[in-house]
């Protein structure tokens with residue numbers, strides 16, 4: 057019997073140029089989570105499905121996160137066909153990806169988001185993925201740069217976009233904002249976001265909508281942030 061390959065190709069139609077394309081996925085039985093950072097950056101025993109989340113059409117250069125790949129409107133199509141396709145040199149991103157290959161595809165997605173004027177929360181999500189890729193590589197300067205982009209995009213998304221319709225709920229967004237601010241050492245802002253979530257959880261009507269794990273994680277991160285703030289105060293006063 058042939059050994060089952062952990063990755064496989066699946067075909068679909070590009071929603072921009074209408075050509076048939078292939079994307080690579082990891083079989084779920086090979087996806088084994090071994091850990092997770094506080095900003096949800098995951099670690100896997102072998103195959104990391106995050107590396108395969110950016111889908112790219114080799115014909116027109118359209119690229120998006122797998123969860124929203126088919127969600128393009130008239131204007132998105134127009135922008136990609138007019139501004140990306142003419143400059144695009146055909147490149148194939150199917151098959152096994154290492155971190156550098158994944159990073160390249162996420163950056164193509166980011167470029168697509170800019171050309172399309174996509175929702176801010178999509179920018180936040182892709183910048184966070186790029187930050188994780190740099191974290192996997194141990195390149196913290198670039199990781200920090202993209203964490204900061206992600207924080208700014210999510211912050212604007214929180215104040216400007218209507219969230220209840222989206223895949224990311226308001227409470228998870230508050231937590232992510234708090235955690236990103238904490239990682240960027242914006243401790244006062246981190247405490248404000250975490251505090252917002254704790255206040256919401258004090259309201260029985262809202263509490264039912266918040267995952268209990270999120271409240272626990274928020275309490276832990278408040279504790280860690282307070283410790284960091286104390287240390288910072290000591291360092292300043294010395």
Ligand SMILES: [Zn+2]
Pocket residue numbers: 070071072073074075113114115116117118
């Ligand atoms: Zn296409």
